Amino acid sequence: MQTQTADRLRPFGTTIFAEMTKLALDHEAVNLSQGFPDFDGPGFVREAAKAAVDAGRNQYARPAGEVPLVEAIAADVRARLGVGYKPLTEITVTSGCTEAIPATMLGLINPGDEVVLFEPYYDSYRASIAMAGGVPRFVAMREQDGRFTFDRDELRSAFSERTRAVLVNTPHNPTGSVLTRDELTAIADLAKAKDALVISDEVYEHLTFGAEHVSIASLPGMRERTVVLSSFGKTFSLTGWKIGWAMAPAELTAGIRSAHQFLTFAVSTPMQHAAAVAIREGGAYVAELQARYLASRDALAAELARIGFRPIVPEGTYFILAEHGAVSGRLGVEGDIELAKKLTTEIGVAAIPPSVFCDRAELMSGYLRFAFCKTPETLDEAIRRLERLA
Ligand SMILES: *Cc1c(COP(=O)(O)O)cnc(C)c1O
Secondary structure (H helix, E strand, C coil): CCCCCCCCCHHHCCCHHHHHHHHHHHCCCEECCCCCCCCCCCHHHHHHHHHHHHCCCCCCCCCCCCHHHHHHHHHHHHHHHCCCCCHHHHEEEEEHHHHHHHHHHHHHCCCCCEEEEEECCCHHHHHHHHHCCCEEEEEECEEECCEEECCHHHHHHHCCCCEEEEEEECCCCCCCCCCCHHHHHHHHHHHHHCCCEEEEECCCCCCECCCCCCCHHHCCCCHHHEEEEEECCCCCCCHHHCEEEEECCHHHHHHHHHHHHHHCCCCCHHHHHHHHHHHHHCHHHHHHHHHHHHHHHHHHHHHHHHHCCEEECCCECCEEEEECHHHHHHHCCCHHHHHHHHHHHHHCEECECHHHHCCCHHHCCCEEEEECCCCHHHHHHHHHHHHHHC
């Protein structure tokens, strides 16, 4: 098909998630590709949504976010991460973190500005930088001593006179690394030295397994140059509600809001009121979810290892990267894309080939990404099918 997509977006095609989900459906595969739970979110939050609808909270929301929600976010972030944001002027509610990413780029990046990006990266980062006319500069995350990290010299050389921002994601999708205070300090020092902004995607902030989540905004001198992005969907297993937010000092928030007002204007009103209830009262649920994901992580990692993969056990997120050399060798396929297709169509398990999240595909072509935000039954069925590879 000859598409008529504009030049700025043509390189990105359809997302890998749509492609793998379709392949998974066509072949009735167990879908460990896209990162959404196959179980429902907490009952008290769903009840709060129904109550908000019945209470008539059904017209346009306050564009920057309903007051109870921005107040709940501000209180939670102050208590947990030690950073203070004024709810009315420094927090903007967006249609999932997915909207917060382009709103931040369009609102703060000028054409020709460079944005430093760690690869593998969340796929919408690159497209959002392109929409703003920005230029990506890449830094690799590579496996070292059982986890993924970056080389500090490579990071330093990714900065130039044109650097406007560095985009950080911790806990990191897809590698599962929770960046340490020391790693974040290295990034922060460069950002300060080069007078760059930091855009920090922290949607998995609650999904850590012992490692401490540190927001780079909490490091000395960083609040004033950082935009923190987060989301309600991953934390409360309600990804379809699409509630996210951007937090930044008022001067930066002004840019984000000037884009947000023309992208979506406002986010679903009743769902924001329910999200406020979740954030205020959700502590016990989040603790339960962490325990559940820890058990799923360990079970899936052990089984993948038994089958012949080499899983790199993640410190956070709900994804495992597994090195697949032994398995793909046995099957006579090469690279993650060919293996992901073969597993979906012939074994009946869908996973994501992470090289699609890279400028340099070779960084990730030796791995596959499995999502473990699934019921034990789904994970057991996936393992039962993958055992044919053993
Ligand atoms: C899921 C995800 C998002 C998008 O969050 P939504 O709130 O669902 O839009 C953003 N960044 C990363 C790294 C993600 O994994």
